[in-house]
Amino acid sequence: MSYLSIEFGLLFIAFFALYWACNLLPKLQNRLLIIVSYLVVISYSWQFALILFVYTCAIYLFSVMIATSERHAKSWLIVGLIASITNLALFKYFDFFRYELQSLFNFLHLPITLPVVAVLIPIGISFYTFHSVSYLVSVKKKEIAVAKFEDFVLFLSFFPSIIAGPINRAKEFLPQIAITQPRAVLQPFRAFTLITLSVIKVYCLGGIISENWVNPIFANPLEFNVIDLLVGLYAYAMQIYLNFSGYTDLVTGMALLLGFRLPINFNFPYLSLNLREFWDRWHISLSHWIRDYIYIPLGGSRRGFSRTQVNVMLAMLLSGLWHGAGVNFIIWGACHGIGIVALNVGDRYLGRGWISKRSPFVARLLTWHYVCFTWLFFNCESLPDAVDYLTALTHNFLIEPHFAGAFLVICFIYLAYPICKDVPDWFISQITKINQSYLPFIFILILWLAIYIAPSGVPNFIYANF
Structure with missing residues (x-):
């Protein structure tokens, strides 16, 4: 259920x-x-x-x-x-x-x-x-x-x-x-906001993106133009973020209503300036678990620069394998491991943050594109499917694009993304000022609109498969 x-x-x-x-x-x-x-x-x-x-x-x-x-x-x-x-x-x-x-x-x-x-x-x-x-x-x-x-x-x-x-x-x-004192509902305004936000993310936005862009493009990549294929990659990056962070919002809200606090799992990962920062913002409970129970026991950064890079690669390969029993997931983990090792080498010989210090926007853009590229292996069901997508991405220049307008929409969403990070806190601050007797009707109206706009059917939680 x-x-x-x-x-x-x-x-x-x-x-x-x-x-x-x-x-x-x-x-x-x-x-x-x-x-x-x-x-x-x-x-x-x-x-x-x-x-x-x-x-x-x-x-x-x-x-x-x-x-x-x-x-x-x-x-x-x-x-x-x-x-x-x-x-x-x-x-x-x-x-x-x-x-x-x-x-x-x-x-x-x-x-x-x-x-x-x-x-x-x-x-x-x-x-x-x-x-x-x-x-x-x-x-x-x-x-x-x-x-x-x-x-x-x-x-x-x-x-x-x-x-x-x-x-x-x-x-x-x-x-x-193990507490013996009576519990209490924790942060009820935040709890209901998170639950509402989860429905908007997973049911509405994630569903629309998946149905209109991700599913049709990934189903037949050889039939689409390079612009369309980029839309598919960017759209999947948005879908998996909306789906997984939406799930986290939902269960965090439910836990607060039951008197429990769950760990923070997302912190606007697509604002990251490099891959290290991305993994400090994406699926935080997993990345910190891998750090504490795999990377550090392997030696962490205590045994020299070269051994540190080996430990990074092992940790990221295991992260990929954890996500799924398939070569494509191992490649996904390897891509992130190679990216972090390259970042570490650049920091060692060019200075830490040598790109982000000069242009944070360029650093964020490079990180976003690299992460989107790795999602290709994550979403494809097999390595041959990923190879087909890569082949189309490097050859299909002459096919007429179907989603050129969607490409512009995604560019706008990406540029507006930094502004969106303040919306939940702003919404919570606003509802605290409203008469509480009106709040149930406000939340019900928002939920109804989100479900009404969303595609039919109850969406699956992507990470429930892992």
Whole structure:
């Protein structure tokens, strides 16, 4: 069930009323959240819920062993991390590695046939795996004590963030679960603004861009002019930002209404002056997780300039692989890794920020174009599809363009983008001045207009696939 569906909205309102009827009993609220979170997972498949619960029990057992075995705490941490990553790899990457390994055996003329097993990817497995890793590491570092089992169950299954993040850190989120004092709705004006903004982003703007530009161009790139193909790339860059940041706005708003704070996940990434800054603004909870649990343990920047670049490449390749079990995602991660390494080399020999200091606009424009180019590999279903798009992009100059007007519209949107970053705060400041009895009608009117203008059908959340 989509979080943007009318059915979910009505169920959330009913749950919201029941949840706050128990506001004097935080433990009861937690149990209600666990029940609803598992019902959300069950709505996809009861097997997914069973996998999540068994995984939760196993990780919790490892955390107990880490906390109670002083001499072997590190060993238990390693075993727990291996179990966690193995579980993710089994469900998410089995088919990919089986196919690639079988291709290698065939190439080497080895008489080995690997079994074909249909493995479904449990919903949210990437995100609750990352949550559990942060928990095990925090217990090992003694940043937190072993959580109560119920609290840990809720930490891994919390329904606003289990489908597509953001990635919660155990030391920041578990204390919100374990409180004994009554909770309160947090920043209600901001919460409703975020929910409204999410509908506008995902339902309306993202849907229009996807239906009119992205889907038709990416479906048949060989039939379009170079201008049209650039529109497709720029439009997809806009769509994925609107879709994913819109999802983050939605679940952040829901969490605030339930008395929880989720980490900030986006900070206007297309205003970035370079790729390093882009990854500090895009999917922040993931990029910081990769920094803290992959890049720094590999050595970070502590072992010399050359080793730092190797660590950057490894971290970005793993980021690409995390997004999907396909060569195209690995290439996407490699492109970002190569871009950051080139940036680091330029900073070393030409001076840090040698472009942005001279012209911030040029630096932002270069970053935007490079990021848009890498989205090509991200959106294409396979490497041959990406090759077709690249071939058309370098050859289709004589075909008459279909979307020349759209190209100008996108240019205008890009130039106006810096102004848009202040709109949410401005809107919140304005609604605080309005009589609260009018606010429900204002929000309903805005939502109705957004849904009315949007294409038919409930849009999917792109990052729910990862």
